[in-house]
Amino acid sequence: MLAQFFVGLVAVEHVYILILEMFLWTTPRARKAFGTSIEQAEITKPLAANQGLYNGFLAAGLVWGLIHPNAATGKEVEIFFLTCVLIAALYGGFSAKRSILLVQGLPALIALALVLWL
Template sequence: MAILANILVALVALEHVYILVLEMFLWTTPRGRKAFGLTQERAEMTKVMAANQGLYNGFLAAGLIWALLHPAPAFAFQLKLFFVGCVVVAGLYGGLTASRKIWVIQALPAAIALIAVFLAG
């Protein structure tokens, strides 16, 4: 179960690296605009805000990667719980305030990873 939990945490981390790239570097490109359903004008108006959001997603990814690489199993477990829990909360809030799609894209994978971490712990 520990291997599955680590795989799921890694997938959540990779998802947040991808979100970082979309928000920080691809926001105004056709790919970024399509991912977030934006017009060119709206993307240009919000690109600074999106870059800020991307940075926060990068911090989540960094924390998850730190948790996967930490050599002390007990502390790594706590890190995984904290950072995956943060992703769940962010996904729930995003689903309430921005788009329900975030519940499926962000909150659900993180919740599944969180359950797996608990079961492996």
């Protein structure tokens, strides 16, 4: 149950990121979260929407793992998508913004450890 909670938490986080990147990119909230000016946000809006879509795919994969009728297959799906989230967080944390390691990487790492352990 604890593992499923953390997998769900990571999925919800990525739905939130999808919303920020696809629909709210130029708002003050998103600009503060991603450290962009209004000019940068306007110019990068199509790129952000694309990134948001990918975050949505990560969330969808995690939800798929949670609701899969075969628990063993669901666990494998969760492991795959949590690994994808963790790799993306590592890349983003070292190439763009260190806080990504904590905000996205740590929950994914905890969820992955719990899924593997339990």
